[in-house]
Structures are given as C-alpha cells and as structure tokens.
Amino acid sequence: MFLAFIIALIGALLFSALSLPIPWLIGPIFSVLIAQFFIKDRLRWPATLRNTGLIIVGVAIGQQFDFALFSDFQSLMLFMVIVNVLLFLFCLGIAWGISRTTGLTFKTAVAANVPGGLSQLVLFAEEEGDVNLTAVTYFHIVRVLGVVLLIPFLVSGNVVGGASIPLTLDVWQVVLLIILSAALVPIGKRLKLPVAHFLTPIIVVIALKLFSIDTPTMPSDVLHIAQLLIGAYIGLLLKPSTLRLPAKVLAGGVLSTIAMIVLTYGTSLLIAEFLNLSFATSFLSTAPGGLDQMGLLAAAVKADISVVTVFQLFRLLFIFLCILPLIKWIYREREKELS
Structure with a gap:
C-alpha cells in the first residue's frame, strides 16, 4: 500500500509539474495503472481510502451547491429526461452491435454499456447469474478511465481547487465536518443512497446550509489528498489479467466508450x-461516468457543480x-415463455 502511495504521489507531482x-x-x-504492469500483484489500495476521498469531495461539492438551480427546475427536468432516454436507446444500439460481433449475450452487453456507476453495475452483474461479470467489469473500467482521463482535456485546461487556506482553526473545522459526514454515511447506506460515501456528505452540508449554518471552505491541499486517494x-x-478477454471484447469496450463520449459531446452542445x-x-452533466467521478471533475474544473450533480444523480x-428493473422483468418473462 505504501508503494502504491509513493507511485501515486510521483504521478501527481509529475502531472502538476507538467501543468496538466x-x-x-x-x-x-x-502512474498506478502503468506501474502494475511492471510490479505485478504487489500494489494494494483499500476501498476505505477511496471512500475517505469521496467523503472529502462530497463535502466540497455540498459547500458549492447553489439552490438557485431549482428556480427553473421544470426546464432542467425536461432536458434530463430527454437526454437519458436518448442515451439509453443509444446504449441499446451499441449493446446489440456488441452482442452480434463479440459473442456476448445481449443481457451482458446491455449491462456492460449502461452508463451507471462502476460498483453498482458490477453488483448487478454479480446478482444476475447469466451475465459475464469479467466483461461487464472491463467495459465499465475502460469507460471510467476513458472519461476521467479524456474529459478534463476536452472541457478545460484550467485547474481550480479549494481556496488556499493556511492550517488554522478553519482546517480543524473542516476536519470536524468531514468526521460528521463520515459518521452519517451508515445512515446513507441504510437509505440505499447511490454512492453513499459521496452523496451523504453532499446532503449533510446542504442541510447545514438550509439552516444557515456556515461551513468552512475546503482547503485546496485537502482536496488534492482526496483526489490522490x-x-x-x-x-x-x-x-x-482483465486483458485476457477476447480481442473483439477488448476492442468493443474501447469503441463503446469512444461512441458514448462522441454522443455526449453532441448532446452537451445542445444543452x-x-x-x-x-x-x-453541460459536458460533465451528460458524460457517461459515475456520479462520484463527474462530481469530482466538476469540483476541479470550472463547472457548475449543482447542475452536474443533479444531472448525474437523476441518471443514476x-x-x-x-x-435495470425493466431488464430483469423482460428476461424473467422470456424465461417463463421458454419454460
């Protein structure tokens, strides 16, 4: 784990020096992605550290949430419905093409191409016994990597973070706010919130703002730590080991990611x-990434965090x-007809 941290830190410092x-x-x-092809089966990074980063970013996003967004919510809702229906129909088309060319079942292809959260779609694939879990995991990992690595270069070269605040009382207030958010995450899990470690802190901070309770600004150094985690x-x-899938499946994952980003580019221009x-x-609002990844990018790039969060949450x-319930129902009915 320490080795993974050193490699991640080197990558962060190198990209920072290159002004990427x-x-x-x-x-x-x-850096970690490349390193594990040379340092095999030695790098570890527990989900607890990732979840800590998500909590920090969730707090930062909650602080920047703008309630003025809901003044014209009807127009926003209309576009959210249109965009997601179009995206799903597009995903069905891609899934049909993937199933025809790779030999994967249509159900596997649909699960692999629906742009939901990585962990949620993999969990869905695990629950469905007739879905190729390895293929679904590969498709969503490629999409996460493609979106997170490519989109920042498309939307902006400018990086923004939290305010540069010295280590004063404000920082300890930030720490207390993070601890409070972390303590309430189990409640978010019980309520079945998607990406509970990310969404719970957002809701906590928004609730504090509703009661006119001021929250300290998140220091940029703390956000940097969260991004590294x-x-x-x-x-x-x-x-x-994931790359041992058939070449057609590997190519299908890359091509489907490119196709979705191209579609996103077109719809974002209209929105x-x-x-x-x-x-x-608009691009981060419609991008086929998860709520946590797009929220993190919105916090780091000049984007309206409120709009991005609402769009991505609605999609999820x-x-x-x-x-997903519709897919399950269709296949249950087909199984009844066959039996």
Missing part, C-alpha cells in the same frame, strides 16, 4: 445552447429505478 489538468487525480491514475484506487481497477450553460458544465436513479 487535475494532476492530483489523473497523475495517480496514470481516489485516483490510486481507479488506477488499480484495470488489472493485467449548453438551450440552458445557457458553459460547455464544461433513472437507471437503477427504471432501466
């Missing part, structure tokens, strides 16, 4: 025009409340 976007997230992803975890997701949003905001709920 979001160096404390992308640097660790890139998350980046090292993402970098370790793609194992060399930016109609809703008067910046390109960075749309997929897990509508799409």
Whole structure:
C-alpha cells in the first residue's frame, strides 16, 4: 500500500509539474495503472481510502451547491429526461452491435454499456447469474478511465481547487465536518443512497446550509489528498489479467466508450445552447461516468457543480429505478415463455 502511495504521489507531482489538468487525480491514475504492469500483484489500495476521498469531495461539492438551480427546475427536468432516454436507446444500439460481433449475450452487453456507476453495475452483474461479470467489469473500467482521463482535456485546461487556506482553526473545522459526514454515511447506506460515501456528505452540508449554518471552505491541499486517494484506487481497477478477454471484447469496450463520449459531446452542445450553460458544465452533466467521478471533475474544473450533480444523480436513479428493473422483468418473462 505504501508503494502504491509513493507511485501515486510521483504521478501527481509529475502531472502538476507538467501543468496538466487535475494532476492530483489523473497523475495517480496514470502512474498506478502503468506501474502494475511492471510490479505485478504487489500494489494494494483499500476501498476505505477511496471512500475517505469521496467523503472529502462530497463535502466540497455540498459547500458549492447553489439552490438557485431549482428556480427553473421544470426546464432542467425536461432536458434530463430527454437526454437519458436518448442515451439509453443509444446504449441499446451499441449493446446489440456488441452482442452480434463479440459473442456476448445481449443481457451482458446491455449491462456492460449502461452508463451507471462502476460498483453498482458490477453488483448487478454479480446478482444476475447469466451475465459475464469479467466483461461487464472491463467495459465499465475502460469507460471510467476513458472519461476521467479524456474529459478534463476536452472541457478545460484550467485547474481550480479549494481556496488556499493556511492550517488554522478553519482546517480543524473542516476536519470536524468531514468526521460528521463520515459518521452519517451508515445512515446513507441504510437509505440505499447511490454512492453513499459521496452523496451523504453532499446532503449533510446542504442541510447545514438550509439552516444557515456556515461551513468552512475546503482547503485546496485537502482536496488534492482526496483526489490522490481516489485516483490510486481507479488506477488499480484495470488489472493485467482483465486483458485476457477476447480481442473483439477488448476492442468493443474501447469503441463503446469512444461512441458514448462522441454522443455526449453532441448532446452537451445542445444543452449548453438551450440552458445557457458553459460547455464544461453541460459536458460533465451528460458524460457517461459515475456520479462520484463527474462530481469530482466538476469540483476541479470550472463547472457548475449543482447542475452536474443533479444531472448525474437523476441518471443514476433513472437507471437503477427504471432501466435495470425493466431488464430483469423482460428476461424473467422470456424465461417463463421458454419454460
């Protein structure tokens, strides 16, 4: 674990020296990803550290949430529904093509191409006995890596973080706020919140703001630490053993990621025009990544965090409340007909 930390830190410092976007997230992803192809079966990074990073980023996003967003919520809701329906239909088309060319079942291809959270879709694949878990995991890991590594270069080269605050009383207030958010995460899990370690802190800070309780600004150094904790975890997701899948499946994962990013690019241009949003905001709102990754990028790039969070949360709920239950129901009915 210490070796993984050193490699992640080297990547962060190198990307920072090169003035690349979001160096404390992308640097660790890139360095750890490459390192494990040379240092086999030695790097470890527990999910607890990743979750700690998510809590910190969740607090920072909650601090920047703008309630003015809901003044025109009807228009926003309309676009969220249209975008997600179009994206799902597009994913069905990609899934059909993947199943025809790779030999994967259509159910596996759908689970591999629905742009939900990595952990949630992998859990869905584990619950369904007739889904190729390795293929689904590979597709979503490639999408996470592609989105997190590519999108910052598309939306902006400018990196922003929290305010540069010296280690004073404010920092200890930040620590207390992080501890409070972490303590309430089990409640978020019981409520079945998607990505509870990320969403619970957002809700906690928003609740404090509703009661006019001031929260300290998140120092940039603390956000850098959080990005490193998350980046090292993402970098370790793609194992060399995963690349033993058939070449057609490997190529399908890359091509489907590219196709979704291209679709996102087109829809984000339309949304930016109609809703008067910046390109960075509209792109991150519609990008096929998880709520936590897109929220983290929105916190690091000049984007409207409120809009990005609401769009990504709506997609996550749309997929897990509508799409995945629908897929399960369709296949149950087919099994009844065959039996």
